[in-house]
Amino acid sequence: MRSATAFIWFRSPGFTLEQAQAALHEHRLTVRQEADMLLVHDGGGPQYRVYLDRGPVVETQIAELAHATPYASRLAGYDQWLEVAIDDLDEALDEINTLIILQGTLQDATQGYLYLDWNGEISPPYAP
Numbered sequence: 001m002r003s004a005t006a007f008i009w010f011r012s013p014g015f016t017l018e019q020a021q022a023a024l025h026e027h028r029l030t031v032r033q034e035a036d037m038l039l040v041h042d043g044g045g046p047q048y049r050v051y052l053d054r055g056p057v058v059e060t061q062i063a064e065l066a067h068a069t070p071y072a073s074r075l076a077g078y079d080q081w082l083e084v085a086i087d088d089l090d091e092a093l094d095e096i097n098t099l100i101i102l103q104g105t106l107q108d109a110t111q112g113y114l115y116l117d118w119n120g121e122i123s124p125p126y127a128p
Helices: 017-026 056-066 089-094 096-110
Strands: 004-010 030-034 037-041 048-054 080-086 113-116 121-123
Touching: 004 096, 017 030, 017 037, 017 048, 017 096, 048 096, 056 080, 080 096, 089 096, 096 113
Parallel strands: none
Antiparallel strands: 004 080, 004 113, 030 037, 037 048, 048 080, 113 121
């Protein structure tokens, strides 16, 4: 069992966990807020924890992770992220649909960049 984390990097002042929760409910995911996080699942698969963090430390970490990528200049000033904690990456990848819906929904809600810590991949926001 290997844990992992997906991040949605964004700059949207005032974005809240409540807004994330509402967006996830629209996609029929079960979401419960508990203290400073959301617990998300689809009823039968793994459960994910979603945290919101912002500030200078987050901005520095995003800049460090993105520094050698084609997105480095576009991510300058990004100082917020939604962190999706995954307890068992293999289980999450076996039941990938929920993870894709979760990540895509949060990325759309924030117009953010998706970063996967297990492979270093960065995906820009969807632009129709």
